[in-house]
């Protein structure tokens with residue numbers, strides 16, 4: 001695309017060193033991705049100032065630069081704008097041909113459940129015969145192809161480029177997770193959502209947002225930015241959790257149609273008579289388009305909320321209710337979410353991604369409801385360089401529900417693992433718990449001491465196949481470590497029996 005055509009979308013932009021027509025073949029905000037004929041955008045970030053990389057970008061092939069000030073000795077055309085992040089989102093949307101307008105785009109935000117809900121939604125549309133794409137914590141999925149992601153919600157260039165790739169691959173429906181960080185940083189500016197979903201709001205990320213109010217405001221942007229163009233052929237919907245008090249505020253902020261879902265409060269999409277069985281959950285469903293029964297393999301009340309929100313998305317997209325409900329029967333699970341590890345042991349071992357006080361409470365409550373008298377071993381830690389104030393709260397939750405809480409390291413990152421554990425322990429002074437800093441040792445310890453009828457929960461890292469200590473990412477997968485621990489225990493038992 002020609003540089004001036006692109007720059008036309010940036011009101012009041014000034015070009016320094018303009019030297020006529022230039023063909024732009026890619027736009028990038030990271031020098032590590034710059035190639036020939038790139039338009040490089042300088043972003044002032046938390047760690048670096050991209051303006052300091054402009055010369056480097058030109059050396060690598062950048063033919064023009066977007067900046068918020070003149071960069072000394074830079075000889076390529078430089079487009080000066082006040083806000084380079086906003087310019088980046090606009091340029092990305094234009095450069096990739098407004099791809100989100102051609103997709104049925106669903107954004108899911110909330111503290112917990114984004115990955116789960118986006119996967120259930122993806123499954124529903126897939127079963128309804130649509131070609132689907134998914135963007136989130138686990139991966140970017142284009143049809144059957146899975147690509148690794150750095151962030152839950154990518155930067156605006158990566159995002160728009162991914163949408164374009166999806167269109168080229170025949171995708172028509174995309175469900176994506178929208179993090180609060182992404183909303184505040186404008187990574188999703190330019191996204192034309194058809195449906196925006198709110199799961200819930202509880203404590204997390206206060207290291208970044210500072211207060212719950214700021215965190216709530218960040219998430220509200222998905223709803224206030226939801227297009228307010230009324231179109232009969234393409235109405236916009238906000239899908240809100242009727243049992244979360246924050247939904248009232250979000251409802252007032254959006255100009256779109258609102259569908260609520262819930263269990264406790266009267267909602268448009270409502271679950272009644274919830275029945276937890278050995279194989280999953282079933283409930284009576286009431287919706288504006290009909291009443292029916294839902295059966296799912298997923299367990300826990302929190303998963304009823306996840307399923308309800310996904311049903312509401314299906315309804316917003318005009319899918320027949322029977323198609324939605326039938327597809328739910330074949331939805332299995334999400335990797336690392338309540339994932340059972342089986343290696344011949346006589347007690348359940350569950351790996352789960354609960355890394356907030358609320359998610360841990362939901363999972364442990366569910367586990368407790370499975371067997372009232374079981375000893376519950378809960379191996380849990382808290383991430384470093386993240387919200388410190390959730391640490392004592394997570395420890396409290398572990399001690400409230402588990403008979404055997406074991407505090408260990410999650411991803412300590414650049415923090416001292418001992419300090420993180422000390423922060424956790426501050427919440428449970430005088431209560432019973434163990435501290436085993438090494439995660440592998442902690443998992444082995446829990447499995448070694450669990451007996452028939454007990455339950456082991458390994459929380460916090462779910463699908464992660466690494467552990468970040470310092471700045472190094474080591475191979476580490478709770479599911480593999482747990483399996484090895486079980487196998488060691490089973491082998492030992494057999495040996496003892498043979499003696």
Ligand SMILES: CC(=O)N[C@H]1[C@@H](OP(=O)(O)OP(=O)(O)OC[C@H]2O[C@@H](n3ccc(=O)[nH]c3=O)[C@H](O)[C@@H]2O)O[C@H](CO)[C@@H](O)[C@@H]1O[C@H](C)C(=O)N[C@@H](C)C(=O)N[C@H](CCC(=O)O)C(=O)O
Pocket residue numbers: 029030031032042043044045046047048049050053150151152153154155156179180181182187
């Ligand atoms: C704090 C934060 O959110 N940082 C995000 C932010 O980085 P930043 O803009 O501050 O970038 P920076 O590293 O200071 O660099 C500034 C600029 O210099 C450029 N640069 C930098 C180095 C270099 O060699 N060359 C170069 O060009 C960078 O590409 C960037 O344009 O923008 C980047 C691009 O979008 C993100 O990858 C990065 O996420 C970091 C890795 C991160 O850890 N973020 C977490 C907190 C996060 O965003 N998490 C949420 C999920 C949370 C949840 O709900 O659970 C997520 O969406 O992933």
Ligand SMILES: Nc1ncnc2c1ncn2[C@@H]1O[C@H](COP(=O)(O)OP(=O)(O)OP(=O)(O)O)[C@@H](O)[C@H]1O
Pocket residue numbers: 110111112113114115116117137152177199200302303305306336337338352353354355358359360362363462
């Ligand atoms: N609706 C829910 N309410 C509360 N807790 C939930 C809910 N759904 C899932 N959980 C719990 O939260 C954990 C994380 O779920 P999931 O990965 O779906 O959330 P997420 O919002 O994508 O998280 P992240 O912000 O880290 O990407 C699960 O492992 C489970 O313990």
Ligand SMILES: N[C@H](CCC[C@H](N)C(=O)O)C(=O)O
Pocket residue numbers: 152355382383384386410411460461464
């Ligand atoms: N998206 C979350 C994931 C947390 C996962 C947990 N294992 C940790 O490292 O704290 C975050 O970046 O805060």
Ligand SMILES: [Mg+2]
Pocket residue numbers: 114115116136137138152177
């Ligand atoms: Mg997620």
